[in-house]
Amino acid sequence: MTRPSTTWSTPVPTDPAIDAMVATLPKISLHCHLIGSVAPQTVAELARKHGVPLERSAEDLYDHHSYEDLGEFLRVLDVVGSLIRDPDDFHRVTYESLTTGGADHGVLYREVHLSPPGHAGVPYPTLLEGVLAGARDAETDTGVRATFVVGICRERSGAAAVELVEQVVEHRADEVLGIGLDYAEVNGPPGRFVEAYRLAARHGLRRTAHSESGPPRHVEVLLDELGCSRIDHGYHVVDDPALTRRCVEERVPFTCTPVSSDIGRYSGSGDGSHRRIAEMVDAGLLVTIDSDDPPMFGTDPTHDYRVLAHALGYRRDQLATFTRSAVEACWLDDSDKTALLARVEAMVALTPDAPAPVPAPVLQEDPA
Numbered sequence: 001m002t003r004p005s006t007t008w009s010t011p012v013p014t015d016p017a018i019d020a021m022v023a024t025l026p027k028i029s030l031h032c033h034l035i036g037s038v039a040p041q042t043v044a045e046l047a048r049k050h051g052v053p054l055e056r057s058a059e060d061l062y063d064h065h066s067y068e069d070l071g072e073f074l075r076v077l078d079v080v081g082s083l084i085r086d087p088d089d090f091h092r093v094t095y096e097s098l099t100t101g102g103a104d105h106g107v108l109y110r111e112v113h114l115s116p117p118g119h120a121g122v123p124y125p126t127l128l129e130g131v132l133a134g135a136r137d138a139e140t141d142t143g144v145r146a147t148f149v150v151g152i153c154r155e156r157s158g159a160a161a162v163e164l165v166e167q168v169v170e171h172r173a174d175e176v177l178g179i180g181l182d183y184a185e186v187n188g189p190p191g192r193f194v195e196a197y198r199l200a201a202r203h204g205l206r207r208t209a210h211s212e213s214g215p216p217r218h219v220e221v222l223l224d225e226l227g228c229s230r231i232d233h234g235y236h237v238v239d240d241p242a243l244t245r246r247c248v249e250e251r252v253p254f255t256c257t258p259v260s261s262d263i264g265r266y267s268g269s270g271d272g273s274h275r276r277i278a279e280m281v282d283a284g285l286l287v288t289i290d291s292d293d294p295p296m297f298g299t300d301p302t303h304d305y306r307v308l309a310h311a312l313g314y315r316r317d318q319l320a321t322f323t324r325s326a327v328e329a330c331w332l333d334d335s336d337k338t339a340l341l342a343r344v345e346a347m348v349a350l351t352p353d354a355p356a357p358v359p360a361p362v363l364q365e366d367p368a
């Protein structure tokens with residue numbers, strides 16, 4: 001069951017039919033960051049455990065609308081990342097992200113984005129030990145399955161990225177399926193990371209990368225030079241019709257995150273229109289929906305679907321298409337995808353549809 005949240009950054013009108021639809025809908029989570037998933041109460045408890053005074057209360061730390069400035073968001077992310085230090089901490093935040101932050105919202109499978117550089121001084125094996133144990137316990141208790149994407153911090157050097165991939169290869173775990181690229185795109189053009197991505201490819205790791213604010217050209221670099229099999233965000237692809245056509249033909253997946261991208265003004269102009277997501281859907285691109293950094297942006301996996309139902313009038317068929325697209329886009333092998341799709345379809349069949357939105361009245365000009 002989805003619990004009501006009193007901390008949504010983007011409140012919507014109460015609509016029981018939409019709420020029932022989005023709560024029951026199955027979800028596949030391909031764009032959710034571990035550090036961004038830590039609930040405020042857990043932040044407070046980790047700060048107490050490690051004797052770290054917080055500059056503001058944990059609730060106040062998540063000042064959603066201040067993240068229009070990406071630098072402020074990344075600063076808060078660093079504060080939270082620095083409080084996750086030992087295997088028990090990583091176990092706790094992973095478990096909570098996958099259960100109360102995942103399974104309770106109908107998430108069946110998540111590819112969790114990790115950011116080792118966000119936990120300064122923590123050895124990669126320590127992180128890995130905790131997150132793998134947390135994921136195992138979450139699956140035992142709720143049935144939710146998780147694998148992992150190791151994120152390179154694009155604000156650092158290409159050499160640091162290679163070192164991180166070497167760590168991933170040295171401490172290889174079956175659950176770590178690939179690598180990603182995150183933090184501020186403006187400070188880390190994708191071409192800087194070709195060597196790290198080629199190393200990952202040689203070792204059979206899958207590849208994705210963020211492109212939230214960069215030009216369409218960055219998406220081309222991610223596909224052609226970094227060998228990405230999907231793109232995180234990627235809203236600016238629709239500025240280039242030829243590239244859009246290519247991505248439609250090649251079924252390149254885009255992992256869109258409505259609430260966080262609206263606040264960051266990547267998928268619209270911060271007005272809740274989600275204009276670029278609508279354009280991507282209308283162009284026929286393979287779009288998936290997730291919640292990025294849910295508590296930090298005042299959202300959750302259900303609420304991102306709810307927001308699109310209200311803003312764009314999407315109903316069960318379109319919302320279920322996002323979930324089916326995420327099954328296609330995920331990095332599980334084909335037999336696991338087939339089994340996952342069967343679970344998705346069984347849940348979609350139980351999902352009540354909400355009535356179609358009432359069209360806005362057409363204003364007619366006075367003939368006089």
Ligand SMILES: [Zn+2]
Binds near residue numbers: 182210
């Ligand atoms: Zn992200």
